[in-house]
Amino acid sequence: MTGTPAIEGPDETAALAGAETEVERAEGRGPRSPGREPGERGQKGRSLWSDAWHDLRRNPVFLLAGLLIAFLVLISLWPGLIASQDPLSCRLGRSLDPSSAGHWFGFDTQGCDVYTRVVHGARTSVTVGVCATLGVAVLGSLLGGLAGFFGGMWDAILSRVTDVFFGIPIVLGGLVFLSMTGSRSIWTVVSFIVLLGWPQVARIARGSVITAKQNDYVLAARALGAGTVRMMVRHILPNAIAPVIVTATIALGTYISLEATLSYLGVGLQPPTVSWGADISAASQGMQFRNAPHILLYPAAALSLTVLAFIMLGDAVRDALDPKLR
Amino acid sequence: MSEQSERGVPVRESEPILEVRDLVKHFPLTQGVLFKRQVGAVKAVDGVSFDLHKGETLGIVGESGCGKSTVAKLLMNLEQPTSGTIRYKGEDITKLSARALRAVRRNIQMVFQDPYTSLNPRMTVGDIVGEPFDIHPEVAPRGDRRRRVRELLDVVGLNPEYVNRYPHQFSGGQRQRIGIARGLALRPEIIVADEPVSALDVSVQAQVVNLMERLQDEFGLSYIFIAHDLSIVRHISDRVGVMYLGKMAEIGTDEQIYEHPTHPYTQALLSAVPVPDPETEGRRERIVLEGDVPSPANPPSGCRFRTRCWKAAERCAEEVPLLAVPSLYAESESGAAHPSACHFAEERPVVAAA
Numbered sequence: 001m002t003g004t005p006a007i008e009g010p011d012e013t014a015a016l017a018g019a020e021t022e023v024e025r026a027e028g029r030g031p032r033s034p035g036r037e038p039g040e041r042g043q044k045g046r047s048l049w050s051d052a053w054h055d056l057r058r059n060p061v062f063l064l065a066g067l068l069i070a071f072l073v074l075i076s077l078w079p080g081l082i083a084s085q086d087p088l089s090c091r092l093g094r095s096l097d098p099s100s101a102g103h104w105f106g107f108d109t110q111g112c113d114v115y116t117r118v119v120h121g122a123r124t125s126v127t128v129g130v131c132a133t134l135g136v137a138v139l140g141s142l143l144g145g146l147a148g149f150f151g152g153m154w155d156a157i158l159s160r161v162t163d164v165f166f167g168i169p170i171v172l173g174g175l176v177f178l179s180m181t182g183s184r185s186i187w188t189v190v191s192f193i194v195l196l197g198w199p200q201v202a203r204i205a206r207g208s209v210i211t212a213k214q215n216d217y218v219l220a221a222r223a224l225g226a227g228t229v230r231m232m233v234r235h236i237l238p239n240a241i242a243p244v245i246v247t248a249t250i251a252l253g254t255y256i257s258l259e260a261t262l263s264y265l266g267v268g269l270q271p272p273t274v275s276w277g278a279d280i281s282a283a284s285q286g287m288q289f290r291n292a293p294h295i296l297l298y299p300a301a302a303l304s305l306t307v308l309a310f311i312m313l314g315d316a317v318r319d320a321l322d323p324k325l326r
Numbered sequence: 327m328s329e330q331s332e333r334g335v336p337v338r339e340s341e342p343i344l345e346v347r348d349l350v351k352h353f354p355l356t357q358g359v360l361f362k363r364q365v366g367a368v369k370a371v372d373g374v375s376f377d378l379h380k381g382e383t384l385g386i387v388g389e390s391g392c393g394k395s396t397v398a399k400l401l402m403n404l405e406q407p408t409s410g411t412i413r414y415k416g417e418d419i420t421k422l423s424a425r426a427l428r429a430v431r432r433n434i435q436m437v438f439q440d441p442y443t444s445l446n447p448r449m450t451v452g453d454i455v456g457e458p459f460d461i462h463p464e465v466a467p468r469g470d471r472r473r474r475v476r477e478l479l480d481v482v483g484l485n486p487e488y489v490n491r492y493p494h495q496f497s498g499g500q501r502q503r504i505g506i507a508r509g510l511a512l513r514p515e516i517i518v519a520d521e522p523v524s525a526l527d528v529s530v531q532a533q534v535v536n537l538m539e540r541l542q543d544e545f546g547l548s549y550i551f552i553a554h555d556l557s558i559v560r561h562i563s564d565r566v567g568v569m570y571l572g573k574m575a576e577i578g579t580d581e582q583i584y585e586h587p588t589h590p591y592t593q594a595l596l597s598a599v600p601v602p603d604p605e606t607e608g609r610r611e612r613i614v615l616e617g618d619v620p621s622p623a624n625p626p627s628g629c630r631f632r633t634r635c636w637k638a639a640e641r642c643a644e645e646v647p648l649l650a651v652p653s654l655y656a657e658s659e660s661g662a663a664h665p666s667a668c669h670f671a672e673e674r675p676v677v678a679a680a
Binding site for chain 2: 047048049215216217219220221222223224225226230234235238239
C-alpha cells in the first residue's frame, strides 16, 4: 500500500539492485566475486561472545581489575607465597607495636601480625564472594528463568516471593538470622547471602527470558518442531544469560563487603577464621586505632581495593555485553 | 462456498492441499494478578475460510491488526484455534498429537517478517539453517548435513562459505535469505510467509520476491503470502484474499480482485495505491475512509466494515454478509463473479492500481 513500484522483471530488479549500496547478490546465480564481503569483518565468523571478549581485552579498566583479581586469587590459594608467618600466632607483648622490619604493617591489639592477617583474610573474602555469587546466580537464574519461560501461576508466585525478599533489609536480615545461629563458618554466611540475594538475579533472569522468548527465532524453532529443552538451551539461555552474568559480577563485590559488614557487626565470621571485616571490627573497638591507625587502615584498604576490583570487573563486563552499546 | 471460491482458479490439481474452514481465534482479555478472570476477548480471527492448491500462491492482504499474522500462526500451529479446522491433505492439523504434528511441521514451514529477530544472534548461519536437520534427523543423515546446508545457502543465493558467520554480519536482505533457506531445509510443500519483505528496502524486496518465485517453480511450493503491500501481493499471487477485522472481505484471482473488486473495502484499498503515471495519478479517484479500524475486542454488529463504509444501510448493522458470489453477478462471466462479503457488492470503476 505504500508507494512500492511494481516489480516488472529481472531487468528492473537488477537496475534497482545496482543503485543500492547494500551488498546483495542480484537475481540469478552468477559467479560470486570474492570482493563481496558482508560487513567489514573478516572471513571468519565472530560470535557476540567473542566480540565481547575482544572488547574486554582492550579495556584498561578490565585489565587493571583482572590483574588485581588474579593477584587476589593467587594469594587466596597460596597465602604462603608472600606471608610466611602464621596469622594465629599472637603475643600480647607485641600489642599495637608499629611497623618494623619483617612486620611491615605492625601488630594489632592481640599482638598478631597485621600483614599476615591481611594476606590470609583475602581467602575468606574471595571464597565468600565467589561462592555466594555462584549460588545466587545458579538459584536465581534457575527459578527466575523457569518462571519467565513457563509464565502463568508459577511466575505470579515467584514475583510475589521476590517482592517479599526485597522487603527485607539485608543487614537487618543478617542480624536476625545469623545471630540465631550458634557457630558460623564461611558456609553459614554464604548460605545466608544466597538466601537473601537470589531474588535480585531471579528478577533479572525472568525479565531477560521473557524478552528472549518473544523473539521470532523462538517461534521459528517451535515451527520447526523443536522441543522445550532445545528451545530453552539453544535459543533462550544463550540470549538471556548476559544480563545475569553482568548482575552477578557486579554483585560479587557487594557480597564481599556484605561479609565484612556482617563480620563487623559481630554476626559474620568468628575466630579463628581470619576475616577483614572481623579485623576491622576488632580494630575499631576501644578507640585503639587513634594511637595505632595501622590496625584499622590496612584491612580496610585491602577490603576496599578488593571490592573495587570486582566492581570494576562487573562494569567492564557490562560494557562489553550490553547490547545497547553495540 | 468452497466450490465458488475455486471458480476462476488457474487450472491446477483439483484437490486443495490446505483447506481452512471457519477458523476462529479469540484471545481472552483477563483481569487480576494471581486469579485471572476473563473480561472479554479480542476476536483476532473470526471465521476465515479458504483453500490452497498445490503450486499456488494465495496472497492475504489487509491493514495492520486485521488478523493476517494470527492466521499465519494458526496455520503453523503456533497458536491453537478457538474453533474451526485446518486440513492438510484432508487431515485436521489442529487436533494432532505432538508426534503427528512434528511430521506435519516438516511439510508446512514459515518465513518471518523481521529478519532481525527471526534469526538467533548466538548461532552461526550453518547452525541456523542446519537446525531443522537436528530436529528432524530422519531428513538428512548426520554426515550429509554440512553439505545440505551449503546447498541451501547456494539455492537462496548466498555464498556457502558464510556458514560460520553470525546473523549480525549480514544485511537485512541476506538475513531474509537465510530465513528462507531455513524454511526450505525440510523440503516443505507449503510455506507461510508472514510479510516476508515488509522490513526490507524496496530493491531488496524485489530480489527476495523474485527468489521466492524461482524457488516456487524449482520445488513446486505452495505459498500463503501475507502482506499489506498490494503491488507485491499482485506480483506474486495467483489468488488474493482481502481481510478486514478478522474476516475475509473478498477473495478471488488477482485479476478478479485487482480489476473487478466488488467489496467497498477492497475498492478503497486499491484506490489508495499510487499510480506511477503523473497524469493518471492526478485524475484518479481516491476513496478516503473515515475513522479508524474498530477494536477487534468489540467489533461492530452485522458487517464489520459498516462503520467506515459509504454504502452502509440498516441491513448492514443487522445481518452479517456472507462471503459468496454476489447475486448480481451469479450468472455473469465477468471478473466480478467472485466471493465478496458485502450486501451491496458491486463493481465500481477504480483506476487500475499497480
